[in-house]
Amino acid sequence: MAPILEVKNLTHIYSIGTPFEHVALKDISFTVEKGEFIGIIGHTGSGKSTLMQHLNGLIKPTEGTVLLDGKDIWADKKFTRQCRFRVGLVFQYPEYQLFEETVYKDIAFGPKNMGLKPEEIDRRVREAAGFVGLTEEQLNVSPFDLSGGQKRRVAIAGVIAMEPEVLILDEPTAGLDPDGREDILQNIQNYRKAKNATIMMVSHSMNDVAKLTDRLFVLCDAQLAMNGTPGEVFAHAQQLVEMGLDIPEVTRVFLKLRALGLDVDPVYSLEQAVDALTACKGGSADA
């Protein structure tokens, strides 16, 4: 099956030809398969946000191409607009983009722009609200009367309501309390399962990406430094630290254990840690 998204030799330079010229992305290539959950990590200013805005045609590449379902998203104007609906993009702090009088209307903004029938819009709004756990009564209040976490969920529902095949989120849990974070991550999982959607998520929480994603992209200084499963990526802990990135807490503990002479393979999730430790304990008991 053809990859849902394919990026070929993507380069982006801001303010080209001025003293403020700045290379944001340099020769990036990757593919994303349908249904994958991809995590994107990288330090501030490594080009994550610029990359994401290329994937739904908000920014035009300086060089290189972005293919959605095998077709160049800049091939023609109509297709570029289609891409915005097929690749949903949730920006950082999306609650600052709410503007309608009621939650319902705000979630309906995207579907309405798609030119759908009223019944279809209604179905999508209610379904999207369901995914993010908003109640029926909350649909009729002003989004500005909600709490920060609820506003965030309204904003995410606004993108989910377009039923994108690929959902991209830029730090969806930034600034939320632990409960709020769990909720949002669960909402994203729910959507993925229900629609067999592809998810790409930028995050600074190594614990979250280690637990949730199938594959990780590591961006460093405008380049794609690593591309692999969390296991492969976190095996290069030293390199990650040099890039100014973190590693999951359990991985750090296990690296320490290894340094102390315990024979364990590095792990990156709690379940694996439990398995590894039981195996280790069993082994020593036998001996």
Place this chain on the structure above:
Amino acid sequence: MLKDITLGQYFPGNSVIHRLDPRTKLLFLVVYIAALFVALSWISYGVMLAFLIFVIAVSKIPVKSILRGMKPLVFILAFTAILNIFFTGGETVLVEFWGLSITKEGIIRAVFMISRIMMLITGTFLLTYTTSPIALTDGLESLLSPLKKIHLPVHELSMMMCIALRFIPTLIEETDKIMSAQKARGADFETGNIFKRVRALVPILVPLFISAFRRADELATAMECRCYQGGKGRTKMKLLRYHRSDLLAFFVAAVLLAGMIVLRHFGL
């Protein structure tokens, strides 16, 4: 993109012009504008232009960025040119159609007006390009301080101006972000008739206003937390002081204005 608007942006540097006292530069600009309006002939315009080029060269501001700053004003310039070309009476008619006539005098006047506006704008740009917003408002406050005697809140006004200037880039960035976010939800700002386009602005303006108010509120709280009380009894970290170069600048300004008056007196 919105970010490319460079109107009045500060261009850090270390030229003589950059180091001049902001008060000197402000007063110089006033004198320069006066001189520009006194100038009437090609010769005096030539002198003014030569002077302007000299200042640009000394300040090391790239000519490109001055021209780029001029871009948003093309409409005003074109409008001025058209008005002057068609509505200046004159003897030597060059072309005539639909009851309108283009005269030699009209064209000369149009060229004159356009060069005057462009030189005006360039002069102002040189001030804002070489002076940081803080220095500028400091200078303004110092120049206007005599008005405190008549109970004009000079410090508060200049503080307001300083904050406004400070937040222009922030708000532009914010607008960019909101626009991208709404575009990602399929908002369309580029097609449709005028009513449709105006309505398309609502999803940008509402969040923008909300965030502007939020920022204002946060800033006010932060200022109060640091015991900001307004201008009374407030001291400054950087005191404004005139140097020898400022004296020279005042001299040049006086010569420039006097020269223009003399040239005009002799009908040149």
